[in-house]
Amino acid sequence: MPTYRSELLNVLDQRHYTHQITDAERLDLLASEQIVPGYVGFDPTAPSLHVGSLVQIMLLRRLQQTGHKPIVLMGGGTGKIGDPSFKDEARSLMDDDRIASNVASIRKIFSRLLTFGDGPTDAVMVDNAEWLDKLEYIPFLREVGQHFSVNRMLSFDSVKLRLEREQSLSFLEFNYMILQAYDFRELNQRYGCRLQMGGSDQWGNIVNGIELTRRMDxxxxFGFTTPLLTTANGAKMGKTLDGAVWLNEDMLPAYDFWQYWRNADDRDVGRFLRLFTDIPLDEIERLERLEGAEINDAKVALANAVTALVRGEDAAAAAEATARETFAGGAGGDLPTLSVGDGMGLPAALSALGFTASNKEAKRKIAEGAVRLDDEVLSDPAMVLTVAQGEQRRLSLGRKKHAILLR
Structure with missing residues (x-):
């Protein structure tokens, strides 16, 4: 493992963020001598980012922790196109109102992980619509377009793989990499930004921005990318069979967010502790040496630390308490609830809670013996669930999904 002179690159390397750096030696020298403003871009395609974006948010946090300036770039402009990188089809186009609403909703997550302000290392948040919406087409083509080779653009994996699969790539999407490159140049001019960071799928876009800034100004x-992040079993981070693991609490309850980390594969625990928590490295090394049932202590530490960062200390404590109560046979105050009124069919209840996608799937789970009511396995798909006035019961699907039934 290389040893750098700058704290920034040492921390990024020790915590396993490093995949590619455009010029590690020069960036290392710069980061050891002065404050480096660096940015990551986020397109507002939904009201919340999900866990798949968390490693990039943590990159900005590491940048600030090591004495540099994070720039959060919201893609209010590029979001009107959609990044085609490694997508099988074009994103649905969003109108201005939806983009503005998504940007406003996403902003709050960054305030928990970064310190914003006017100081030299305080984070700033900017929206590329501020300059992209004002571009005039012909002047842009003359001033910026001349620096791009279509032959080279076609060679980047984000485009080439789409074409090789004979999937349509619109001219609109093809322009995305030019606009992202222009973002880097614009941020360099406005904020003195010297570094763009992103996932490995952004390498081509980042290199384009570096070359455009060099040619025009x-x-x-510099550019820095993280490895493609997957779980030990090969699944993409941020996605589960139940859907996206959203960062915003109004999109996913704190208990479900906590459980996502608590249920991490044993092989992922050490890596996730490095990437997604501020736990010191020596403590992480101790935790990842745990074996057998003790590995659960490391998973709880992971779940608590990530949930505290993203949702707050109170949310982490409540989620852990709920898990403790649930698995000890108690009710668990942070679990989702469902009112069954005078009675509700078991399959309908499972579907209403989102535990199953349909009554047909619910009946299959019942037949598999995966459904329990107060720890009693249920086998009758025709069962009607009832709850006495003032009481509550716990409905469970497998080991991970639990809910409280009320009248």
Whole structure:
């Protein structure tokens, strides 16, 4: 493992963020001598980012923790197109109102993980619609388009793989990499930004921005990418069979967010502790050496630390308490609830809670013996669930899904 002179690259390397750096030696020298403003871009395609974006948010946190300036770039402009990188089809186009609503909703997650303000290392949040919406087409083509080779653009994996699969790539999407490159140049001019960070799928876009900034302004800027992040079993981070693991609490309850980390594969625990928590490295090394049933202590530490960062200390404590109560046979105050009124069919209840996608799936789960009421396995798909006035019961699907039934 290389040893850098700058705290920034040492921390990123020790915590396993490093995949590619455009010029590690020069960036290392710069980061050891002065404050480096660096940015990551986020397109507001939904009201919340999900866990798949968390490693990039943590990159900005590491940047600030090591004495540099994070720039959060919201893609209010590029979001009107959609990044085609490694997508099988074009994103649905969003109108201005939806984009503005999504940006406003996403903003709050960054305030928990970064310190914003006017100081030299305080984070700033900007929206690329501020300059992209004002571009005039012909001047843009003349001033910026001349620096891009279509032959080279077609060679980048984000485009090439789409074409090789004979999937349509619109001219609108093809322009995305030019606009992202222009973002880097614009941030360099406005904020002195010297570094763009992103996932490995953004390498081509980042390199384009570096080259555009050099050609138009003769400024030296740098790129840094993280490895493609998957779980030990090969699944993409941020997605589960139940859907996306959203960062915003109004999109996913704190208990479900906590459980996502608590249920991490044993093989992922050490890596996730490095990437997604501020737990010191020596403590992480101790936790990842745990074996057998003790590995659960490391998983609880992971779940608590990530939930505290993203949702707050109170949410983490409540989620852990709920898990403790649930598995000890108690009710669990942070679990989802469902009112069954005078009675509700068992399959309908499972579907209403989102435990199953349909009554047909619910009946299959019942037949498999995966459904329990107060720890009693249920086998009758025709069962009607009832709850006495003032009481509550716990309905469970498998080991991970639990809910409280009320009258």
């Amino acid at each position: 003769s400024h030296e800027v």
